Amino acid sequence: MTDGARFGARRTARPDVVIVGAGIVGAACALALAREQLDVQIVDASFAGSGSTAAAMGHLVVMDDTPAQLALTSFSRGLWDRMADELPAGCEYEMRGTVWVAGNDEEMEAARAKQAVYAAHGVASSLVDAAELARMEPALRPGLAGALSVPGDGVLYPPNAARWCIERAVALGAVVRERCEAVALSRGAVRVRAAGGVEESISAGAIVIAAGIDAPRLVPELPIVPRKGHLVITDRYPGLCHAQLVELGYLRSAHGLSGESVAFNVQPRATGQLLIGSSRQLAGRDGAIDDVVLGAMVRRATSFLPALARCDVVRVWTGFRPATPDGLPLIGRWHAEPGVWIAAGHEGLGITTAPGTAALIAADLVGRAPPIDPAPYDPGRPMRPASDATPEEHACRAT
């Protein structure tokens, strides 16, 4: 313990930790903290994995927008990899690998640069030329320049991964309260409203806010905004593609907070279904399907993978990424209020970075040295907005 909070007394009436939010991040925190033998309660307004987690693609991917993003994603992907044997079949974990597709020579240059960065950080990847790419993924359109293949990236089914983390935490003594909404924070306690409308306060040694896009409802200063995305899932076409296929232009699309963008991002699921992404837009909390954005996203996908055009769609849905101005999550102690920790704002990388986030929170709570440098994710850091749209980004714009 580093700031005087005592976690010794194991009483449910005053747990060591209350976690607000049982999405993938809160669920991973619950598991990590229960493993530290802490007395953990987790509350969720709905049920485990029901928010952004339910809508997510479940791509476990190392990303290198910034050194801090690379550090967290590669550390966290390693943690998933170590859990792989424990994950039940319903989590559909597969080490599919990511193939970053280069449409032209300029993007192939970007692939080379990316490969150098990954190599410097010990992340295995290899450059693939046009002929090799066509052999690996024959359904891609001809004439592509090549790709960067990252074989260690994975895929899982997020709602069941969150549920599994919660069940493991409960097996270690954690208490989960679903349909129990956190409505306010006050001096070391969370006020919650249970399903029947009954309110009570749970006071705890530490409160971890892992409520994603809802985190600002409890801590209004948090700079988190919902960033909407569309996803399409098809019937089963096993073998149409093998790795998660993402265009290198995705990096431009994911960058910055302004504007609408789409990128080619197709994931083969363990079921043989294909999950088609991705789009980004700021639209408040309106979850309605936006035909213009969806149309642009689908056309982008079929331009890379023509056979997709006649695959049958089973369902289309939208979800919200909890986005921050600089593209990095908010992980760590909230300086403005003693006893409060934040684990939120993971944008589109919450599934990948949940175990890493949980490891950082756990280390801080028990006073152990952090596994990676936590400074870049400090929730109180000055936010420098990620650069605005570059001219190249227009290629990925939806409209």
Added chain:
Amino acid sequence: MPRDVTVTVDGRRISAPEGSTLASAMLGAEVTHFRTSVTGAPRAPVCGMGVCFECRVTVDGRPHQRSCLIPCTDGMRVETSPNEIGAWAPPPDAVHESRSCDVAVVGGGPAGIAAAVAASAAGARVIVIDQGMRPGGQIWRHRDPAALPKAARNWLARLGEKGGGAPPEWLARSTVFDARVGEDIVLRLTGEGARGCGAVRARRVVLATGARELLLPFDGWTLPGVLALGGAQALLKGGMVVRGKRAVVAGSGPLLLPVAAALSRAGARVMFVAEQAPIAQAAAFAAGLWSHPAKLWQAAAYGASLRGATVRFGTWVRSAEGDQGRVARVRLTNGRRAWTVPCDLLCASYGFVPAVELARLMGCDVERGRVAVDALQRTTVPNVWCAGEPTGVAGEAAALVEGRIAGLDAAGDEARARSARLQRARDGWRRFGERLTDAFRPRDEVRRLASDSTVVCRCEDVRRESLDPSWSVRQAKLYTRITMGPCQGMVCGAACTSLFGWSPGTVRPPVGGTEVARLG
């Protein structure tokens, strides 16, 4: 005399009369294994009308095609096993074109036909969008119109007549997978018949989307050879051959006798007809039919054509067992004792579920599973009407009068839509529908037949034991994949309501599915 066409199924040539559906032709040629489920079990057609997705096969290299919706054509190549994606033709370029009209009617059964005829006679430009190959919907499904009752033939003839303006335009083999309600209403289309047309833009829309059958899970209900009642009827009309087969007809409601009679006429041996409703309940309903003598006459006629099959009330299917991947025996019970009847076909369903998905997608209020409408069949969404089964299952006569009211009002003739004669007829048939629903409501034993190991969701093979009754349908969906398969809960959604009381989940496009290119 229709000529025969030849289709190749897994390399074997089979022939079928022209106009047969692929599913019917394959069943007639003793194909029992259409697709392999996600856990490796053989599956075959159930609903016969595009709802259950169990009859999916690969047609000319294109996987997952519902064979019950496809007419056989000469040289068609079919594979039943999971397979590679073949060389597909590129999608048609013209899918982004749209057509305009005053009134679009979705669904071409009695309600849709009556709405289209009435609106057209009142001077509106009408487009009817229908999934079937020919007008008529499920109840008037036909290959040769001569086989239909006279009243149905008259309605089909009126559809082709010039009324106040041009006759209604008929878009066959098309479904609406998404809709946008604005100043105009844009209905986005999919299906073979919608080649060259991606959307219909209408000022007003009449939803006449009909109903589907209520299927309740029991052990063995996924075996090939177990069909829905209407499914059997549709497949028979599509050309399915059943000569010499032993059939058991079970479930509930007025479809039982006509299906048993149709099987018998087609040469099947109907072994047993089991109605789950107690005889007193069914008799009370029949007594009420004195106000609808035509219905009673019809029932008597069906009864006479059954040629000695055992008919029992208060009797239901407890389970089915198979041999060599198809149904072979059915276990029946009357609650006191159980017995086994051998069969090659088991037809079982428990009444109807209004098809309200499109109405829900458009934002119409739905109460107790029915689209809420006023006396003019107006829904709660401006410029959207609804007629027939989606507003409550009441049969063909109710559908015809409601369709007429909706069509007249949608075309601007409110005065005639409000006429006392139409309103009285509508109210009478509505009361009939309520009595029908009450008389044949499935008993609790039937609603809860599923054992722990029974597959509840046929698309994703979700067994009952993996479902926690304390969940919501959304929770169940996210944790087990139930309702997440191609049928999107059109079969298992109602089963879940019966088993656990779960209300239906969110409706998301594409309703009934579409191809990726249609979203672009």
